[in-house]
Amino acid sequence: MPDPVPIAYDLAGLRGQLAAWRALGETIVLVPTMGALHAGHISLVDIAKRHGSKIVMSIFVNPTQFAPTEDLSTYPRSLEEDVAKFADAGGDLVFAPDVETMYPQGFVTTVVPAGPATAGLEDRFRPTHFAGVATIVAKLFNQCRPDAAVFGEKDYQQLKVLTCLARDLDFETKIVAAPIVREADGLALSSRNVYLTADERQRAPALQQALAQCAGAIRAGEPFADAVAKASSLTEAAGFAIDYIEARQAETLARLSDPAEKPVRLLAAARIGRTRLIDNVAV
Numbered sequence: 019m020p021d022p023v024p025i026a027y028d029l030a031g032l033r034g035q036l037a038a039w040r041a042l043g044e045t046i047v048l049v050p051t052m053g054a055l056h057a058g059h060i061s062l063v064d065i066a067k068r069h070g071s072k073i074v075m076s077i078f079v080n081p082t083q084f085a086p087t088e089d090l091s092t093y094p095r096s097l098e099e100d101v102a103k104f105a106d107a108g109g110d111l112v113f114a115p116d117v118e119t120m121y122p123q124g125f126v127t128t129v130v131p132a133g134p135a136t137a138g139l140e141d142r143f144r145p146t147h148f149a150g151v152a153t154i155v156a157k158l159f160n161q162c163r164p165d166a167a168v169f170g171e172k173d174y175q176q177l178k179v180l181t182c183l184a185r186d187l188d189f190e191t192k193i194v195a196a197p198i199v200r201e202a203d204g205l206a207l208s209s210r211n212v213y214l215t216a217d218e219r220q221r222a223p224a225l226q227q228a229l230a231q232c233a234g235a236i237r238a239g240e241p242f243a244d245a246v247a248k249a250s251s252l253t254e255a256a257g258f259a260i261d262y263i264e265a266r267q268a269e270t271l272a273r274l275s276d277p278a279e280k281p282v283r284l285l286a287a288a289r290i291g292r293t294r295l296i297d298n299v300a301v
């Protein structure tokens with residue numbers, strides 16, 4: 019049995035523990051999450067261990083990154099199980115603040131990112147999302163002052179937004195990218211996969227399969243537009259309604275002006291039933 023992991027619910031508890039560790043020369047790595055942990059989150063913990071000696075996981079379902087029409091009230095919450103999984107993975111501290119701790123009465127300041135945050139991908143469908151993400155991550159960085167923080171490529175646009183945030187606002191936190199963890203059939207792990215019906219779950223890997231085929235076709239020399247059109251047809255044939263499937267410059271997420279521009283990333287969001295899935299692959 020691993021040692022139980024302490025949980026800090028407020029800033030005093032968090033800062034007290036972190037100060038004690040720093041006084042001993044420990045280095046801190048933060049893994050921000052919204053909980054409902056799966057193997058993708060745990061892979062972030064494993065990667066975090068390569069970048070520091072104490073691993074802190076924040077678990078906070080951040081209301082400001084949800085639109086009023088989205089699933090804030092139904093988002094899966096399982097703190098007790100999450101803490102046990104994090105302990106099994108060898109984590110050191112959970113930070114699980116409530117909304118009042120993160121957004122006390124009178125809170126009025128928002129970090130509004132541009133660049134990759136306004137690339138016309140997720141932001142087209144979730145216009146307030148990245149301001150919510152950037153604001154909460156800026157707060158977490160100030161609260162924890164981590165040496166490094168790990169983010170999944172699963173949320174690829176978010177990863178690029180937060181890389182710019184850390185650089186532009188001079189956070190002394192190294193941003194570490196973690197590869198996407200997938201089910202055996204290719205579906206990217208997501209806390210939202212629990213929303214899928216059995217039938218939708220069976221069809222869901224089609225999104226990743228379409229992206230992988232598209233990447234292969236582009237590598238083999240097929241024009242981007244043709245390859246992306248085929249990926250869209252495959253995804254729709256599986257019963258998805260597509261928000262976007264696009265090939266972009268992998269670092270800036272800019273539209274590709276020159277077809278030879280590299281590296282390229284394919285990014286997609288599509289809805290199946292009431293579940294919205296996002297995914298991406300390297301070309």
Ligand code: AMP
Nearest residue numbers: 051052053058169170172173198199207
């Ligand atoms: P979330 O709890 O969905 O906000 O995700 C917390 C962190 O886990 C983010 O950095 C995500 O990109 C990352 N993550 C979520 N799903 C996966 C996955 N399947 N593989 C790798 N990282 C993931």
